[in-house]
Amino acid sequence: MRIAVIGLGLIGGSLLRALAAAGHDVVGFDADPETRLLARKAGFRVAGSVRETVAGSAVAALAVPLQVLPEVVADLYGYDGLVTDVTSVKGPVRHLLEGRRFVGGHPMAGKETSGFAAAEVGLFSGCAWVLCLEPDETDLGDWLLLAGMFTGMGARVVPATAAEHDTAVARISHVPHLFAAVLAQQLGGSPLAGALAAGSFRDGTRVAATRAELTAAMCGGNRDAVRAELGRLMGELTTMAAALDHPEPVKALVPLLRPASELRRAWPPAPGAAEKITARIDRLLELGRSGGWVTSVNGTDLVGMRPESGRIVP
Amino acid sequence: MRIAVIGLGLIGGSLLRALAAAGHDVVGFDADPETRLLARKAGFRVAGSVRETVAGSAVAALAVPLQVLPEVVADLYGYDGLVTDVTSVKGPVRHLLEGRRFVGGHPMAGKETSGFAAAEVGLFSGCAWVLCLEPDETDLGDWLLLAGMFTGMGARVVPATAAEHDTAVARISHVPHLFAAVLAQQLGGSPLAGALAAGSFRDGTRVAATRAELTAAMCGGNRDAVRAELGRLMGELTTMAAALDHPEPVKALVPLLRPASELRRAWPPAPGAAEKITARIDRLLELGRSGGWVTSVNGTDLVGMRPESGRIVP
Numbered sequence: 001m002r003i004a005v006i007g008l009g010l011i012g013g014s015l016l017r018a019l020a021a022a023g024h025d026v027v028g029f030d031a032d033p034e035t036r037l038l039a040r041k042a043g044f045r046v047a048g049s050v051r052e053t054v055a056g057s058a059v060a061a062l063a064v065p066l067q068v069l070p071e072v073v074a075d076l077y078g079y080d081g082l083v084t085d086v087t088s089v090k091g092p093v094r095h096l097l098e099g100r101r102f103v104g105g106h107p108m109a110g111k112e113t114s115g116f117a118a119a120e121v122g123l124f125s126g127c128a129w130v131l132c133l134e135p136d137e138t139d140l141g142d143w144l145l146l147a148g149m150f151t152g153m154g155a156r157v158v159p160a161t162a163a164e165h166d167t168a169v170a171r172i173s174h175v176p177h178l179f180a181a182v183l184a185q186q187l188g189g190s191p192l193a194g195a196l197a198a199g200s201f202r203d204g205t206r207v208a209a210t211r212a213e214l215t216a217a218m219c220g221g222n223r224d225a226v227r228a229e230l231g232r233l234m235g236e237l238t239t240m241a242a243a244l245d246h247p248e249p250v251k252a253l254v255p256l257l258r259p260a261s262e263l264r265r266a267w268p269p270a271p272g273a274a275e276k277i278t279a280r281i282d283r284l285l286e287l288g289r290s291g292g293w294v295t296s297v298n299g300t301d302l303v304g305m306r307p308e309s310g311r312i313v314p
Numbered sequence: 315m316r317i318a319v320i321g322l323g324l325i326g327g328s329l330l331r332a333l334a335a336a337g338h339d340v341v342g343f344d345a346d347p348e349t350r351l352l353a354r355k356a357g358f359r360v361a362g363s364v365r366e367t368v369a370g371s372a373v374a375a376l377a378v379p380l381q382v383l384p385e386v387v388a389d390l391y392g393y394d395g396l397v398t399d400v401t402s403v404k405g406p407v408r409h410l411l412e413g414r415r416f417v418g419g420h421p422m423a424g425k426e427t428s429g430f431a432a433a434e435v436g437l438f439s440g441c442a443w444v445l446c447l448e449p450d451e452t453d454l455g456d457w458l459l460l461a462g463m464f465t466g467m468g469a470r471v472v473p474a475t476a477a478e479h480d481t482a483v484a485r486i487s488h489v490p491h492l493f494a495a496v497l498a499q500q501l502g503g504s505p506l507a508g509a510l511a512a513g514s515f516r517d518g519t520r521v522a523a524t525r526a527e528l529t530a531a532m533c534g535g536n537r538d539a540v541r542a543e544l545g546r547l548m549g550e551l552t553t554m555a556a557a558l559d560h561p562e563p564v565k566a567l568v569p570l571l572r573p574a575s576e577l578r579r580a581w582p583p584a585p586g587a588a589e590k591i592t593a594r595i596d597r598l599l600e601l602g603r604s605g606g607w608v609t610s611v612n613g614t615d616l617v618g619m620r621p622e623s624g625r626i627v628p
Binding site for chain 2: 292
């Protein structure tokens with residue numbers, strides 16, 4: 001079975017390497033001629049166009065940024081195999097690919113460097129790879145094919161609907177980027193604060209150093225979920241501000257802060273024992289909602305895991 | 315010159331060790347008999363009460379939590395030497411010590427463990443130690459005495475008014491703790507988010523694991539400055555939310571995110587060359603406001619440093 005990888009940056013390049021290492025027949029393409037040359041020099045088969053790459057492939061993995069995805073999808077004209085992607089927002093991509101054999105994906109992997117030169121065969125080992133499932137829409141066979149491919153590379157495949165994914169990443173990545181930016185901005189005009197800043201500031205603002213264009217694309221691409229979560233958290237901050245105005249602010253703050261302290265100390269949860277998972281969309285979505293993931297796929301025999309307590313909520 | 319250290323936890327215990335190592339005559343006290351025993355076993359002179367500890371000492375360093383400070387200050391009755399403290403809020407302590415020979419301090423040091431057993435002789439080496447200076451109030455001689463003691467232990471002594479200190483720590487520590495708590499709270503009822511959370515979440519919420527009582531005491535103790543900074547940052551988040559509602563959210567977000575990205579990448583700033591500092595309250599406060607600090611004190615000969623560019627604002 002041949003797999004086409006379109007876009008050979010950090011994620012696409014690592015995917016090409018990992019799939020080849022897992023014994024798959026792979027062919028790659030990148031819009032940049034230098035990147036194509038690099039991949040060829042690394043011993044990979046690289047085609048000259050999107051159409052040429054996907055011709056004869058059973059799966060086309062689109063590893064390009066969100067903003068060029070419509071262009072690449074247009075270039076798929078004529079290809080009727082299975083399509084997946086790796087972008088960080090799943091609702092808009094689901095609409096873009098409507099009417100195709102499509103299962104959206106999002107590997108939660110990355111590092112500070114980018115490009116094919118930074119690609120690593122082991123980038124996805126142990127990483128969570130969201131693979132979208134929509135009741136009455138996704139073909140379970142297609143989903144299992146991809147789940148087998150990704151678990152075969154060592155990824156933990158997390159089933160979720162596109163909407164569930166977008167809310168979750170708004171919570172754990174996009175809104176944290178906005179919070180970090182707002183905290184880092186305080187350095188402006190305040191060299192004294194910069195001189196006193198230490199651990200809590202360093203960690204709380206680390207991702208604020210991300211290029212503004214990248215953070216904006218991420219948050220803007222997931223605007224609906226980010227807007228909703230940001231609004232909810234601003235409500236929580238308003239409650240904190242009211243506690244500071246309380247006659248006894250320390251007493252008023254403790255119950256507001258305790259759940260966060262307990263939740264954070266319980267994270268990340270320890271994985272429980274391996275369990276058999278029924279290959280059904282509703283059962284898979286339930287696994288994802290409980291914080292679990294699929295670790296191996298053998299036909300329709302699935303093995304999965306979930307957090308030790310079943311739920312990480314204390 | 316004898317120095318009394320009241321409170322022998324992580325900070326007080328480390329101070330006792332560091333002052334002794336720097337050749338000072340030190341005597342300690344802690345309200346907890348077991349801690350007193352530990353300190354005696356470590357070879358230190360430990361007195362039986364606050365009054366006995368400060369009797370005959372030139373300096374009394376109060377290394378107790380904010381909430382027991384009034385009690386310890388009441389126990390100083392009769393002592394007329396120089397008093398300093400190490401608490402994380404300086405405005406309320408300044409009022410509490412009104413009418414005494416007092417210079418407030420705050421070493422920006424800490425670690426995950428606490429108690430005398432965790433105390434380290436080198437805890438303050440290279441750390442910023444804010445030493446408060448109020449025009450027309452602080453005795454410059456007293457300030458220089460303490461600045462000499464702390465720089466002698468390897469600390470960078472940062473001059474600031476109590477109000478400047480409280481605003482700066484609200485920015486770089488207290489508000490970041492509230493932001494981390496609000497982000498960590500999102501894990502509640504969302505095991506899927508917990509399964510997907512990675513680097514940006516881990517770092518952005520690290521300090522949310524702090525005991526709720528501690529964070530509440532810190533933020534509640536500095537309520538005025540924390541309230542003001544929190545209000546200002548909520549205004550910035552409102553602007554971010556409006557950008558997400560913009561017809562072109564990515565374009566609207568980029569200019570909002572860019573200053574934070576540049577400021578964070580320029581932090582921490584490289585220190586510039588050593589320079590002679592004039593021993594005058596206004597000159598010292600100017601040094602602190604420019605992000606600088608005092609590195610050594612020899613009578614009234616001061617040497618200091620400031621960030622390489624003079625200002626860290628890009």
